[in-house]
Amino acid sequence: MPEAHMFPIKSGSTILILDSGVGGLSIYNKIRILLPDVHYLYCFDNMGFPYGEKTAEFTIDRIVSIITAITNSYSIALAVIACNSASIVTLPALRARFLFPVIGVVPAIKPAVKLSRNSIIGLLATRRTIECSYTHDLVSRFSRECHIEMLASMELVDLVENKLHGFPVSIEKIRVILEPLLSMHNLPDTIVLGCTHFPFITMELKQVLPKGTLFIDSGMAIARRAAWFIENGLSIPISRSENIALCMKSTLKTIKLAPVLRGFGFNTLKILKL
Numbered sequence: 001m002p003e004a005h006m007f008p009i010k011s012g013s014t015i016l017i018l019d020s021g022v023g024g025l026s027i028y029n030k031i032r033i034l035l036p037d038v039h040y041l042y043c044f045d046n047m048g049f050p051y052g053e054k055t056a057e058f059t060i061d062r063i064v065s066i067i068t069a070i071t072n073s074y075s076i077a078l079a080v081i082a083c084n085s086a087s088i089v090t091l092p093a094l095r096a097r098f099l100f101p102v103i104g105v106v107p108a109i110k111p112a113v114k115l116s117r118n119s120i121i122g123l124l125a126t127r128r129t130i131e132c133s134y135t136h137d138l139v140s141r142f143s144r145e146c147h148i149e150m151l152a153s154m155e156l157v158d159l160v161e162n163k164l165h166g167f168p169v170s171i172e173k174i175r176v177i178l179e180p181l182l183s184m185h186n187l188p189d190t191i192v193l194g195c196t197h198f199p200f201i202t203m204e205l206k207q208v209l210p211k212g213t214l215f216i217d218s219g220m221a222i223a224r225r226a227a228w229f230i231e232n233g234l235s236i237p238i239s240r241s242e243n244i245a246l247c248m249k250s251t252l253k254t255i256k257l258a259p260v261l262r263g264f265g266f267n268t269l270k271i272l273k274l
């Protein structure tokens with residue numbers, strides 16, 4: 001994936017983090033460790049969920065419209081597309097369109113190849129991510145060194161959404177979903193969490209996969225990239241204004257999610273009109 005533009009941040013005081021659902025919160029969680037005093041917007045496109053089952057055209061148009069609408073009201077310094085399924089198809093269009101840097105998330109195959117001891121890696125992601133040529137290029141670049149077994153699962157995404165909306169996670173269901181990996185002759189010793197939702201079920205995945213399995217996600221790498229932009233730009237003023245979550249429509253689910261968002265520091269949930 002090409003790097004984001006290398007130019008200083010000249011204006012803007014807000015980092016925008018965007019996903020279709022709760023997954024981007026796993027990325028925000030890491031970014032706020034390195035950049036605690038920045039003003040954040042967390043936008044979850046609950047009417048576009050899930051991007052992993054949409055066409056590339058739909059996702060590009062959708063995210064361009066969302067970011068355009070946000071820039072009408074907020075001064076954005078940096079946008080993070082905190083979704084693998086969206087990043088792998090939208091980044092070139094977004095970087096051509098917006099003046100601020102746009103960072104995306106892609107499956108952390110390279111670090112997984114470095115860390116795997118048995119050279120067998122499992123990649124968990126959405127169908128869009130698994131089918132995308134970008135992912136296939138990544139895999140073929142590293143498959144000389146490792147065998148990379150890809151598993152697409154929308155059900156795992158739904159499990160995470162349900163978990164953060166307060167429902168229990170069925171370990172048995174996870175076992176069934178992971179069966180293609182669990183039935184391999186030699187099991188992967190390293191799992192790439194190629195979807196930003198999945199770090200929220202690492203504990204549950206650990207219960208199903210052999211002890212000692214490594215789980216790799218892209219969160220900290222994205223946080224370091226975001227911090228790099230802020231430190232190498234003209235720096236973002238420390239913001240005293242409150243962080244805001246945005247979604248497209250108020251539903252029973254968003255009402256249920258409000259306390260969770262508050263737990264992440266988003267006390268206000270607003271509706272974004274496209």
Ligand code: DGL
Nearest residue numbers: 023050051052084085196
């Ligand atoms: N969080 C998304 C990802 O990283 C999955 C949800 C979606 O398909 O929109 O791929």
